[in-house]
Amino acid sequence: MNLSTLALALVIPVTALSLAACSIPANFGSTSTRTNAEDSHFTLSNESSIPIVEFYIEAANKSIRGKNILDQPLQPTESRRITVVAGATCVSNLKTVFADGTSRKNENVDVCELGGLTQDD
Incomplete structure (x- = not known):
């Protein structure tokens, strides 16, 4: 096997991987937490008896x-999957408003690291 064939054999499997499949943390190798979002997302789940x-x-x-x-x-x-816009501030306040007019706040939440948020009764 020549050098270019070997290089091609190694490149194809690596480029076939996606970041989503790898699940590498965004701050991997970093000594500080992010201050701005980079294509982050989390799941908002409604486990309450009232629509959000x-x-x-x-x-x-x-x-x-x-x-x-x-x-x-x-x-x-x-x-529902919620996408945090790239460049947005990671530490955020979240406000949920329910159909009956009540609301709930979650303050100083790191949305860049938040995997999910569940609202219940």
Whole structure:
């Protein structure tokens, strides 16, 4: 086997891998935590008996509420993948608003490391 054939044999399997399949932590090899999101996501699960009609992510250091990121209500027992926009602040405040008008806040949450958020009764 010549050198170029060997190189090609090694390159193909490596390039076939995807980052999602590898599940390498975003801060792998880093001594500090991220301050800005890099294509992060988490799962919002509604385990309550009331639909979730609004969900907000805002930087923890800002008092201005952002835009409702739910395009349609999240019904009880449903889950939805929430994408954190690249460049957004990792440490954020989360606000969940239910169909009955009640709301719940989760403050100073690292959304870059958050795997999931479950809202229940």
